[in-house]
Amino acid sequence: MPKTIQTTIQCVQCRQPIRATIQSVIDPAENPQAKIALLGGNINMVQCPNCGAPNTVLAPILYHDASKELLLSYVPMELGLPKDAQEKAIGELMRDVTSSLPQGGFKAYLLQPRQALTMQGLIEQVLQADGVTPEMMKDQRDRVKLVETFMQSPPDLLPQLVQQHDAKIDAQFIQTMTLVIQQLLGEGREQVAEQVAYIQNQIVELSTFGKQLMEQSQAQEAVIAEVADAVNALGQGANRADFLQLAISYNGDEQRLQALVGLIRPVFDYTFFEEMTAYIGQAPADDRADLEKLRDALAQLTAMIDQQAQAALQEAVGLLRVIVASPNPDEVIQANLPMIDNTFLQVLSANIQEVTRRGDINASAKLKDVYNRIVAALQASMPPELQFINQLLNAPNEDEVRSLISQHASEFGASLLGAIDAVEQQIAGQGDPAVMQRFDFVRREATQALA
Ligand SMILES: [Zn+2]
Known part of the structure; x- marks a missing residue:
């Protein structure tokens, strides 16, 4: 078991006592997070719950990675321990390591840990064992x-x-x-x-590199737009056979295939691949090898997209945990605003549903509070025209809309009408009649007020 020690320290900034958990034995097989913290220079760092200041707790560390036969010891010089006290501290940690070894797990490297004199030295030795030269x-x-x-x-x-x-x-x-x-x-x-x-x-x-990067991403966006048009042109009633024909037309074109799978991942399900296999069986013999290649490419792309979605999901879950645990959630939200996307909001509402279902009132209130803070932060980061349009769409009745417009429309001038056009394009596809009706009213009133 990775050994941890509970202790109380005094915050370097506000002088309040803080409870801290010290990792004294780090074993990446059992606690990969501790290794990441070590390499990031954050091991045994606690944030003060009162003032938020980071506090580093100085403590002896034994690093053990059995898969690499690596055993490193580190006693911070700042502790000022005499040599025999250092050896005693490491000896105690050694006993924890050796006592939890599987039977027959004792090997020669465990007799004497390699000593790191500084935290930097410890990090470098761990990295070197990972093949970082x-x-x-x-x-x-x-x-x-x-x-x-x-x-x-x-x-x-x-x-x-x-x-x-x-x-x-x-x-x-x-x-x-x-x-x-x-x-x-x-x-x-x-x-x-x-x-x-x-x-x-x-x-x-x-920079040259940055410009190339931008060009690439613009080219990528153009490909995605083109493929999206082709998908839309198939219409609402398109079935798997139609999508298969579209994929065949892109055969060998990695970029377009990737865009296609990214846009309509759910189409490429088990039944799609079954139907495709049947289709290949009936195709002229000369075409089969190409079609099989396409099937392999599509299968690989679906797996890749699923992995990316999974990674984005994990990132979102991690961010949500940080926000919930932070003493100052608004600051964390502000700093991570670019990461707060659809995936994040989906993770958040799924979590709210789950804790509500479980009847956990505290967690539910906490998450709803986070949700409200995020909505407020997203609204505050919108251009003022969009904030105003949002306010108009959410106003309780048309009289209120009219009065808001007569009071504020002139502050925005013609840019308000431009923003109304942009929003209309976004919501036109959603087809909520009540919203569209309100939107028409907003446009009429704003056009009149600004005429
Ligand atoms: Zn403090």
């Missing part, structure tokens, strides 16, 4: 340094700096920036995180 670590350190250079640069020199380091800006560099942002958020430094996110956006816009 010293060169790779150096490259990564260089990337982090470059991120720091960007962070310290005055904003007006940013374009020049990007040009200077253009060759070093690649996917790994952008990813490193994202890691830095996550780390800052984890430390409760939202404002700095926001600044780095802004710089990252600028770098993507200005």
Whole structure:
């Protein structure tokens, strides 16, 4: 069992006592999260529930990974323990490790742990055992340094700096920036995180790599739009055979096939593949090999899309947990607004339904509170015109709509009508007659008021 110790420390910032759980034996086979925290430099870090400040608890650590025959010990120098006390502390942790070994599990490497003198040294030895070479670590350190250079640069020199380091800006560099942002958020430094996110956006816009990335994603969007048109052209009554013909027309075109499966994943179910197999059986012999290739490609793409959906789902579940556990949910919501998408909202409402079904009133109230905060944050992040239209659509009656428009329409001017057009395009397909009726009324009144 991974050994944890409960202790009480004093918050470095507000001086209140905090309960803390210390991981003293880290075994990635039993607690992969602890390894991730260790590599992220967050091991034995607790956030103060009173003031939110991060507190690092200094404690001896024994790292054990039996699959790699790796046993590392680390005693923080800051503890100022004399040598025999260090050995005693590690010896106790060693007993926990050896006593929980399976029978016959004792091997020579367990006799003497390798000592790491610093936390950085411990992290590097764990990474090396994972096949991360010293060169790779150096490259990564260089990337982090470059991120720091960007962070310290005055904003007006940013374009020049990007040009200077253009060759070093690649996917790994952008990813490193994202890691830095996550780390800052984890430390409760939202404002700095926001600044780095802004710089990252600028770098993507200005660098050669970023421009290529944008072109690729634009090309991808164009393909998706084209495939979406083709799907829509099949009409409401389209069946599996129609979709099969469409897929056949894209055979060999990886991008279009991927767009097709992404757009209408539910079509590619078990029955579809059964029907496709029957179709291949009746096809001219010369066509069969190509069709079989297409079937394999479609099966692979469906599996890939399902995996992505699963990953997005897990990310959403993780974010929801962080928001619920945070002493300051609004800040977490603000910092993660781009992640709050349809998937996230689906996860949230599924959770609300589940706790309500179970009759857990506390959890249900907590989640509904989170829901209200998110709706408020999403509305606040909308352009003012959209907020106003939202208000009009939710007004209790038409008199109220008329009075709101006569009071506020002139503040927006013609841009209000543009926003009304944009919203209409979005909701036109949903076909709720009451909403559409209200919408027509809003448009008439706004046009009149602004004429
Ligand atoms: Zn505190």
